[in-house]
Amino acid sequence: MDTFLFIVCAIVAVGCAVNLVLQKHPISSALSLIGVMGSLAVLYLLLGAEFIAMAQMIVYGGAVMVLFIFVIMLLNAGTEKTSAKSWFAQIAGFPLLSAFVALLAFLIKVVLPPLHPVEFGSWVGGTAEAIGMLLFTKYLLPFEVTSVLILIAIVGAVVLAQKEID
Amino acid sequence: MGHIPLSWYLILSAILFGTGIAGFVYRKSVITVFMSIELMLNAVNLSFVAFSYQLQRIDGHIYSFFVMVVAAAEAAVGLAIILTVFKNRGTLQIDEVDSMKL
Secondary structure (H helix, E strand, O other): OHHHHHHHHHHHHHHHHHHHHHOOOHHHHHHHHHHHHHHHHHHHHHOOOHHHHHHHHHHHHHHHHHHHHHHHHHHOOOOOOOOOOOHHHHHHHHHHHHHHHHHHHHHHHHOOOOOOEEOOOOOOOOOHHHHHHHHOOOOHHHHHHHHHHHHHHHHHHHHHHOOOOO | OOOEEHHHHHHHHHHHHHHHHHHHHHOOEHHHHHHHHHHHHHHHHHHHHHHHHHHOOOHHHHHHHHHHHHHHHHHHHHHHHHHHHHHHHOOOEHHHOOOOOO
């Protein structure tokens, strides 16, 4: 059952990711990205990371993607124009990328020490309680710095996107 | 109940990261390039959570959480920059915004 769920979600994630790259219209790419994020949330749940799964759905699938789709619709972004691509990229792009992924898979299989097999429910460490305990003790300083970062991002976004008033 | 090898998660993360690189290099629309960056961040998050499972510690979850927060901030600022570029130039094509090119 776990393996079946993993395989279904992995196929959906990879299919949506490839669709993101191949679609010509930004809104199709955005909807594919939502599919990737949803299936990744299920994979996080399988790994026992329930807080991260929910944060993935709320922050990525909700907030960030709404922002993307809002900007796409605001700018009325249509189908992108194709332009001339270099002959090297057309010939060698896909083989080089496949070689890169194959190299990573080889390293994962050979170099890493023996890995635990994943079984749903065998380790549930990622509860909101455990993450909150760690976030507000050991990682308190990074957490506070993050709040300053968010404040800077808000001010920056407002300053960048404001309309000049005559 | 089946067991899933943890290396499958890492290989899935590598495949998603590679797809993100392909989109980043191949696409010409600023918004789609930006979405490819988000895809790469998601792939890295998956491997953080997978290694966290391997070590049975939740520090990886915390890193993944910080990556999400930074990605949200980055999306807000990046989309504001895209809005400004579109307002000044009227295009979203990446190769038409080249005034910094020598």
